[in-house]
Amino acid sequence: MNPGEATPRRLRALPSRLTNQAALTANRIVDKALAQVGVRRYHYSLLAALDETGPTSQAELGRRTGIDRSDMVATVNDLADRGLVQRVPDPEDRRRNIVSVTSAGRRQLAQLDELLGAAQDAYLAPLSAADRRTLIDLLTRVTDYHRDKQD
Amino acid sequence: MNPGEATPRRLRALPSRLTNQAALTANRIVDKALAQVGVRRYHYSLLAALDETGPTSQAELGRRTGIDRSDMVATVNDLADRGLVQRVPDPEDRRRNIVSVTSAGRRQLAQLDELLGAAQDAYLAPLSAADRRTLIDLLTRVTDYHRDKQD
DNA sequence: TACCAACGTTGGCGCAGCCAACGAAAGCGA
DNA sequence: TCGCTTTCGTTGGCTGCGCCAACGTTGGTA
Numbered sequence: 364m365n366p367g368e369a370t371p372r373r374l375r376a377l378p379s380r381l382t383n384q385a386a387l388t389a390n391r392i393v394d395k396a397l398a399q400v401g402v403r404r405y406h407y408s409l410l411a412a413l414d415e416t417g418p419t420s421q422a423e424l425g426r427r428t429g430i431d432r433s434d435m436v437a438t439v440n441d442l443a444d445r446g447l448v449q450r451v452p453d454p455e456d457r458r459r460n461i462v463s464v465t466s467a468g469r470r471q472l473a474q475l476d477e478l479l480g481a482a483q484d485a486y487l488a489p490l491s492a493a494d495r496r497t498l499i500d501l502l503t504r505v506t507d508y509h510r511d512k513q514d
Numbered sequence: 515m516n517p518g519e520a521t522p523r524r525l526r527a528l529p530s531r532l533t534n535q536a537a538l539t540a541n542r543i544v545d546k547a548l549a550q551v552g553v554r555r556y557h558y559s560l561l562a563a564l565d566e567t568g569p570t571s572q573a574e575l576g577r578r579t580g581i582d583r584s585d586m587v588a589t590v591n592d593l594a595d596r597g598l599v600q601r602v603p604d605p606e607d608r609r610r611n612i613v614s615v616t617s618a619g620r621r622q623l624a625q626l627d628e629l630l631g632a633a634q635d636a637y638l639a640p641l642s643a644a645d646r647r648t649l650i651d652l653l654t655r656v657t658d659y660h661r662d663k664q665d
Numbered sequence: 666t667a668c669c670a671a672c673g674t675t676g677g678c679g680c681a682g683c684c685a686a687c688g689a690a691a692g693c694g695a
Numbered sequence: 696t697c698g699c700t701t702t703c704g705t706t707g708g709c710t711g712c713g714c715c716a717a718c719g720t721t722g723g724t725a
Contacts, residue, residue, distance in 0.1 A: 379543070509637075582682065
């Protein structure tokens with residue numbers, strides 16, 4: 364971000380900004396990795412959630428991934444168009460759609476896991492294993508603290 | 515983000531996602547604080563940079579803050595409209611505009627510093643002072659590592 | 666039988682972070 | 696001095712993420 368000139372002290376002193384910079388970096392790396400197979404972060408989140416829960420409604424998936432219901436519609440559309448996911452009405456509750464991973468979806472997910480693993484490693488490259496654990500711990504504590512708390 | 519249901523393990527295991535979640539939280543808190551006085555993050559970054567460098571060109575400010583030149587135009591426009599910043603052509607280099615903080619801008623900046631200080635504290639609330647230093651150190655190392663490196 | 670809650674869907678919004686292109690101006694090498 | 700390249704401000708545009716409001720449909724509940 365800063366070819367040559369120095370970032371103002373005041374900005375460097377902001378943990379929020381630091382976190383944001385790190386997130387930008389991380390997202391850039393991850394997005395580039397996923398883009399190799401034409402996938403965005405929402406796609407992966409959905410596939411990962413689905414693989415873990417088994418077939419579920421869109422609302423449930425949204426709750427688990429943090430994806431808004433309206434965005435969920437588009438994401439499921441995308442994945443269904445690619446045959447990675449299947450959407451059928453729930454006969455037992457006709458408000459719901461049941462979304463499930465196809466076998467192609469599962470294959471894709473496995474590939475994404477690999478790509479993401481490498482991306483994580485690239486992101487955390489300068490840190491030792493212990494440092495990484497510490498960072499994860501600290502960030503987890505922060506986000507957990509704010510989760511239920513509506514800030 | 516997660517009222518009730520659990521976040522999938524695979525997602526929880528992603529440091530990049532964790533960082534992003536933390537950044538979302540931090541940005542939410544910061545944005546809300548700044549919004550109290552109708553300011554966005556770009557505005558603060560610009561004012562902070564300007565206060566530190568003294569009157570400079572927009573390009574220079576962009577380099578220091580990481581704000582794109584095109585966005586810089588709009589940001590300077592905003593701040594100039596509010597009388598927080600002044601933009602005059604540089605007589606010694608007629609390609610440049612020299613941007614400088616007004617006294618009203620300096621007053622605003624002082625207020626923003628206060629608001630932001632409180633926001634940082636709210637963001638890092640669950641962490642001890644030592645933890646905060648550690649987090650800042652780790653994030654700094656990660657972002658520094660990736661800065662010059664074009665990922 | 667009302668009323669309320671949940672669901673999927675549509676449409677929209679704002680901000681951040683980008684990129685491409687342009688004319689004007691400055692710098693620089695031959 | 697003349698081209699070439701670089702820098703600067705500006706315009707216009709784009710994508711993705713994270714949101715919110717509203718609506719009709721359906722289920723659960725008083």
